[in-house]
Amino acid sequence: MSQSVSVPVQGTEAAAPTAAQLLDFVRRAAADARLIASLPLDPEGRTWVRLDGPGGSEAWLIGWPPGTGTGWHDHAESFGAFATARGVLRENSLAVRLPSGGWRALELNEGVDRERLLRAGQGRAFGRHHVHEVLNESRAEHAVSVHAYxxxxxxxxxxxxxxxxxxxxxxxxxxxxx
Known part of the structure; x- marks a missing residue:
């Protein structure tokens, strides 16, 4: 189940945001108990609600049922940030910049894998072409997070x-x- 509802969050700016401003936004939104409680949760699939991000950014409130994840992906030319509001999320990422196009398969060198756990209240910013996967590895608890790009x-x-x-x-x- 998904919704595409605009939910205003206080503190949005008019100018293009920096990565630090996106991180501040997702942390503040993740700490908003009323906003987090407004997200409908589905036991089977991820749910999401579109938020009004700062400076024209794209922002999402996302619910993660136990055992769900994104799979490996990137966000192309967008930079961003995300913060966990409830539960624990694992981020596996690559410390390497991939070519923007012209390839179908790449062999990665050793030592490029990074892993981090983000508990409620913790967040991180990332740059363009950041390749990662985000997972809720809990067997029993939903996780909720806020993302901005x-x-x-x-x-x-x-x-x-x-x-x-x-x-x-x-x-x-x-x-x-x-």
Missing amino acids: YPPLPLIRRFSRTGPVLRLEQVERPEDWQ
């Missing part, structure tokens, strides 16, 4: 990974998820 997402590239090989599987555009 600037510029608004032009596309998402989805990848599969087998050992050191990363394969481009799909390119999604905003009309595919809105």
Whole structure:
């Protein structure tokens, strides 16, 4: 179940936001108990509500049932931030910048994998072409998080990974998820 409802959050700015401002926004939104409680949760699939992000950014409140995740993906030319509001999320990421196009499979070098746990109240910012997957590994508890991207997402590239090989599987555009 998904909703595409605009939920105003106080403190939005008119100018293009920085990564630090996006991180501040997602942390403040994640601490808003009323906003977090407003998200409908589905036991089977992720749910989301569109938020009014700062400076024209794209922002989302996302519910993660136990055992769900995003799969490997990036946000193309957008930078962003996310914060956990409830539960614990694991982020697996790659400390390498991928080429923006012209490839279908890449073999990754050793030492590029990064892992971090984000508990309620914790967040992180990331730059353009950041490749990661986000997971709720809990077997019993929903997680909830807030995400913001600037510029608004032009596309998402989805990848599969087998050992050191990363394969481009799909390119999604905003009309595919809105």
